[in-house]
Amino acid sequence: MSEPTQTPDTTPYAMLGGEPAVRALVKRFYELMDTLPESYAIRKLHPQDLSGSEDKLFMFLSGWLGGPQLFVEKFGHPRLRARHLPFSIGGEEAAQWMLCMRQAMAEHIADDALRGRLDKALTDLAEFMRNQGG
Numbered sequence: 132m133s134e135p136t137q138t139p140d141t142t143p144y145a146m147l148g149g150e151p152a153v154r155a156l157v158k159r160f161y162e163l164m165d166t167l168p169e170s171y172a173i174r175k176l177h178p179q180d181l182s183g184s185e186d187k188l189f190m191f192l193s194g195w196l197g198g199p200q201l202f203v204e205k206f207g208h209p210r211l212r213a214r215h216l217p218f219s220i221g222g223e224e225a226a227q228w229m230l231c232m233r234q235a236m237a238e239h240i241a242d243d244a245l246r247g248r249l250d251k252a253l254t255d256l257a258e259f260m261r262n263q264g265g
């Protein structure tokens with residue numbers, strides 16, 4: 132008998148709808164960041180062309196949600212906090228990031244329980260990315 136493990140179709144990745152759903156979520160996230168006046172401060176931290184950022188976040192979230200570890204396969208260990216150190220990220224920046232992600236999730240994730248779990252986990256991750264007191 133093998134140990135009980137999470138079967139692939141119960142991962143958040145599968146529950147969301149796999150690759151097309153994660154891609155659509157990330158696309159909407161950066162559209163919102165690009166257009167909402169409330170996220171202007173973090174938009175300015177990003178390159179003018181957001182397509183590279185979109186690809187990287189998609190690859191990261193794919194693995195983070197329990198799907199293929201695309202980011203790790205291409206770039207190695209995420210070291211996500213270290214990769215964010217060049218950018219000044221305080222409470223305001225983390226809140227702006229979550230504002231965009233929360234709206235994208237509200238539009239793309241119908242399952243309330245799943246959306247709530249992801250909101251909590253991503254809020255923690257955004258807080259972890261802070262490297263400034265403000």
Ligand code: HEM
Binds near residue numbers: 185206215256
């Ligand atoms: C807390 C607020 C955050 C801000 C202001 C922020 C900002 C940024 C910026 C400016 C970049 C560089 C853009 C680029 O390389 O194209 C970046 C890269 C990235 N961010 Fe964030 N980020 C935040 C939170 C997060 C969170 C919570 C995650 C994960 C869920 C995340 C995942 C990534 C990934 C995977 C990259 C690419 C890293 C690389 O390969 O260098 N970020 N972020």
